[in-house]
Amino acid sequence: MKLYNIKDRNEQVNFIQATKQGLGSKQGLFFPVDLPEFNSDKINNILKMNFIDRSYEILSAYIGNEIPVNTLTNCIKNAFSFPVSIKYIDNNIYCMELFHGPTLAFKDFGGRFLAQILSHFIDDEQITILTATSGDTGAAISHAFHGIKNIRVVILYPKNKITLLQEKLFCTIGGNIETLAIKGDFDTCQLLVKMAFNDISLKKSLSLNSANSINISRLLAQICYYFEAVAHLPKKIRDNLVISVPSGNFGNLTAGFLAKSLGLPVKRFIAATNINDTVPRFLENNIWKPKETISTISNAMDVSKPNNWPRIEELFYRKSWQLKDLAYGSVSDETTKLSINALSKLGYISEPHATIAWHLLRSNLKNSEHGIFLGTAHPAKFQEIIEEITGKKIVLPSQLIKYIKLPILSHEIKPKFNALREFLLQ
Ligand SMILES: *Cc1c(COP(=O)(O)O)cnc(C)c1O
Numbered sequence: 317m318k319l320y321n322i323k324d325r326n327e328q329v330n331f332i333q334a335t336k337q338g339l340g341s342k343q344g345l346f347f348p349v350d351l352p353e354f355n356s357d358k359i360n361n362i363l364k365m366n367f368i369d370r371s372y373e374i375l376s377a378y379i380g381n382e383i384p385v386n387t388l389t390n391c392i393k394n395a396f397s398f399p400v401s402i403k404y405i406d407n408n409i410y411c412m413e414l415f416h417g418p419t420l421a422f423k424d425f426g427g428r429f430l431a432q433i434l435s436h437f438i439d440d441e442q443i444t445i446l447t448a449t450s451g452d453t454g455a456a457i458s459h460a461f462h463g464i465k466n467i468r469v470v471i472l473y474p475k476n477k478i479t480l481l482q483e484k485l486f487c488t489i490g491g492n493i494e495t496l497a498i499k500g501d502f503d504t505c506q507l508l509v510k511m512a513f514n515d516i517s518l519k520k521s522l523s524l525n526s527a528n529s530i531n532i533s534r535l536l537a538q539i540c541y542y543f544e545a546v547a548h549l550p551k552k553i554r555d556n557l558v559i560s561v562p563s564g565n566f567g568n569l570t571a572g573f574l575a576k577s578l579g580l581p582v583k584r585f586i587a588a589t590n591i592n593d594t595v596p597r598f599l600e601n602n603i604w605k606p607k608e609t610i611s612t613i614s615n616a617m618d619v620s621k622p623n624n625w626p627r628i629e630e631l632f633y634r635k636s637w638q639l640k641d642l643a644y645g646s647v648s649d650e651t652t653k654l655s656i657n658a659l660s661k662l663g664y665i666s667e668p669h670a671t672i673a674w675h676l677l678r679s680n681l682k683n684s685e686h687g688i689f690l691g692t693a694h695p696a697k698f699q700e701i702i703e704e705i706t707g708k709k710i711v712l713p714s715q716l717i718k719y720i721k722l723p724i725l726s727h728e729i730k731p732k733f734n735a736l737r738e739f740l741l742q
Pocket of ligand 1: 421422423451452453529562563564565566567568569616617669670692693
């Protein structure tokens, strides 16, 4: 597989290089040179397969023969070791639950696949994974990389801006996992990580790698569950499908469009955000104008400079698609809470992120259409607020209970690059 840097098209790397490197020069994102397409027979065929076999077809179409068949198959099997579940809600709407993995969020798919690929291909090098999290990436990456030889993981997160349960899930692990609480917001954390990658000598001496959703391995892995969703639905509704994606850094939506680019029948996507609405405003008036990030109850979407957006623009350009065909909307905390209650009355307990996608899907869907919204996290991760809103008790899954009693091992550093640099080099 060949990829080019969106900011410097002459810079080309293969899949493993892109995975190891994360970003190209000038912080440019890597993007596939070839965009494979399945014809409708192939699509029908793979929709009949099981999740693992189908995922092999999808990933090998992109990655090509760069990874031996057996290695790729094993990576997929080890990474996707938990189910995707589709629940019917109401009024032609389904939830695709992506939160049944070890850290209860969809980020387990990308994080675990990335860890598999890296652990196969780093040989004897010592590498440092440096990443910023708005809540769920940290957990997915920590668990996926815990105990993997020659990999040090350093995770930055905004102090007091993630839930205690989210924090417990990854700041209690120790070993090769180090966590840094930053006095700032997610964009600050992301900026510090970018600065580290720009520091050539630091990057070299530590072999820095970002496990953010900018990493191509994570993105490719996420294509697979879009196919799984369609495979679960009755055939006759496949051609009238609208998918609503709760979005922060826009990796998930990028993967959805890469699935469509491969040939998955999706009539329309909805870019669903909270009040951090840089993309909805851009789609409305064609002006890119990030504002200060605002903390919300859908904290994993508290992003005002979404890193993956340039990939969506690149893909639309390459496919000659129109951005006006991308539906969008942003939802306030107040409306999110009302919608969590409305869903609860329908007998479905949902957390804030997925609820935003549901809310916008419900208002966007036409009579003849069917809709899927992505369940990106388990409601138990947001236990306190959901119990408060719905008055219903949430049962914590076993994955969480284990970590609640453990002490948080995070270090605190100032939101300054020097402080981060010092920590990394100590
Ligand atoms: C990360 C995350 C999102 C946003 O996904 P992006 O790929 O960054 O757009 C949405 N919901 C939850 C629960 C998340 O953890």
